[in-house]
Amino acid sequence: MSRHFPNWLEGYADYTAYSESPALFHFWTGVSTIAGALRRRVWIDERFFQWTPNFYIILVAPPGVVAKSTSVRIGLKLLEQVEGIKFGPKSLTWQGLAKALQDAEEHVAVSPTAVLDGEDMLPMSCLTCSVNELGTFLRPENGEMLDFFTDVYDGQKGVWDRALATQDGYKIINGWVNVISATTPGWLRRNYTETMIEGGLTSRILFVYGDKKRHLMPYLSDRVDSDDFAEHGKKLVEDLRQIAELVGEYHLTKEAREWGRAWYEKHWTQERPRHMASDRYAGYIARKQTHMHKLAMVIAAAHRNELEIHQRDLFLADHMVSGLEQSMTHVFQSIGMAETSRNAMEIVSYVRAYKEIKAEELWRCVMRIMEPKPYQEALDMAVKAKFIKIVVRGNTLHYAAVYEKKEEKEDAGTS
CATH class of the missing domain: 3.40.50 (Rossmann fold)
Known part of the structure; x- marks a missing residue:
């Protein structure tokens, strides 16, 4: 058949x-x-x-x-x-x-x-x-x-x-x-x-x-x-x-x-x-x-x-x-992850959602789940890993998402 x-x-x-x-x-x-x-x-x-x-x-x-x-x-x-x-x-x-x-x-x-x-x-x-x-x-x-x-x-x-x-x-x-x-x-x-x-x-x-x-x-x-x-x-x-x-x-x-x-x-x-x-x-x-x-x-x-x-x-x-x-x-990547790494990826998620976000707004997004010191350590880690970057606009500090070329194309296709 x-x-x-x-x-x-x-x-x-x-x-x-x-x-x-x-x-x-x-x-x-x-x-x-x-x-x-x-x-x-x-x-x-x-x-x-x-x-x-x-x-x-x-x-x-x-x-x-x-x-x-x-x-x-x-x-x-x-x-x-x-x-x-x-x-x-x-x-x-x-x-x-x-x-x-x-x-x-x-x-x-x-x-x-x-x-x-x-x-x-x-x-x-x-x-x-x-x-x-x-x-x-x-x-x-x-x-x-x-x-x-x-x-x-x-x-x-x-x-x-x-x-x-x-x-x-x-x-x-x-x-x-x-x-x-x-x-x-x-x-x-x-x-x-x-x-x-x-x-x-x-x-x-x-x-x-x-x-x-x-x-x-x-x-x-x-x-x-x-x-x-x-x-x-x-x-x-x-x-x-x-x-x-x-x-x-x-x-x-x-x-x-x-x-x-x-x-x-x-x-x-x-x-x-x-x-x-x-x-x-x-x-x-x-x-x-x-x-x-x-x-x-x-x-x-x-x-x-x-x-x-x-x-x-x-x-x-x-x-x-x-x-x-x-x-x-x-x-x-998130299994068995140290606390600082987990916090860093949480920060990256927020920055990617906004594409670019003021520093004080980013802190308001995560302040209920991170203390100030762990937050700063995680923020520094995310910047050093080039997941996010610092952008200064006038007197205001911003953080912007950093993408690899493949990710940029995918993100453009869904926005």
């Missing part, structure tokens, strides 16, 4: 084209949606381990700016119409998720004759968790929860079990969890510690940052016909059902494998990009190949029913994962 869209992700991009949310939010929501349909039914076998197409994706944006929770819900509503997909709770303890995974166990035929000959029936426990607010789902102070998410991310074949002192334990066979959620920089700053950045869970998370609407659309109904919208969504769901039927091992073509070998050597022999120089990113660097191959499976599934990964699939996967590195620097 042929599909409606030659590339499901492009069809989804068209479906969400008039949304104000950044295009990247919709791309990665589409990725999570396909991953939820694929589940652990497909994999790349690397002998000692398998790559499976699940993700931990977190959309990060200031509150009320780019409709991040709406972006998450759009993909979820499509996936909910695909039969056989099981969803995890939106607020939970790790024990609750473990129980939900245990209850989700099913046996999947991995060959056309499996049902007849009684062989090749693969047990698996798969859940997709679509969570509007990360704070209701992830509790950073709960070490057992963080360890659980770290354990189940890899989706390896085997049994995960945990004995409990007060009740029966959990036994999860071939567990697999796919998560997409949303949060704000403020929540991360308050709850995400420097230790967590260096831990194993963070290297498994893809952070997608956005702080600007891609365009203004006060009434979607002005541009989107209700019947066309419903028909487009129906076709996406029908194609998603075909994707959900895929089962078996993905194989890389000869060209894809050669490209992957060259990429791997370059990745480990060349110096890191400057924006990835900090040891904060060491875990991500080590796991980048995994992210790339997981995404390559999704991209391949978006294009074709054959379980083949082409060179272009890997190339695009590398491009899209690498494109998130700027998001990571935005997200991590």
Whole structure:
């Protein structure tokens, strides 16, 4: 049966084209949606381990700016119409998720004759968790929860079990969890510690940052016909059902494998990009190949029913994962930050909002959250870092925002 869209992700991009949310939010929501349909039914076998197409994706944006929770819900509503997909709770303890995974166990035929000959029936426990607010789902102070998410991310074949002192334990066979959620920089700053950045869970998370609407659309109904919208969504769901039927091992073509070998050597022999120089990113660097191959499976599934990964699939996967590195620097810059640095960035935010502001007005903006001495220290830091500059107009002292060329263009496009 042929599909409606030659590339499901492009069809989804068209479906969400008039949304104000950044295009990247919709791309990665589409990725999570396909991953939820694929589940652990497909994999790349690397002998000692398998790559499976699940993700931990977190959309990060200031509150009320780019409709991040709406972006998450759009993909979820499509996936909910695909039969056989099981969803995890939106607020939970790790024990609750473990129980939900245990209850989700099913046996999947991995060959056309499996049902007849009684062989090749693969047990698996798969859940997709679509969570509007990360704070209701992830509790950073709960070490057992963080360890659980770290354990189940890899989706390896085997049994995960945990004995409990007060009740029966959990036994999860071939567990697999796919998560997409949303949060704000403020929540991360308050709850995400420097230790967590260096831990194993963070290297498994893809952070997608956005702080600007891609365009203004006060009434979607002005541009989107209700019947066309419903028909487009129906076709996406029908194609998603075909994707959900895929089962078996993905194989890389000869060209894809050669490209992957060259990429791997370059990745480990060349110096890191400057924006990835900090040891904060060491875990991500080590796991980048995994992210790339997981995404390559999704991209391949978006294009074709054959379980083949082409060179272009890997190339695009590398491009899209690498494109998130700027998001990571935005997200991590305020985590584990010293008080003076935090105050400096608060000052910079106000100056950028005004473009240029009198010194006394700037002080009035922040005097309720900073004492005079920390304020002056933070102000000096922001000036020395050339985030802001001193401007004297007559006898009046002003502070003005300083932008890099790229930021100037973006700011001009939104003003």
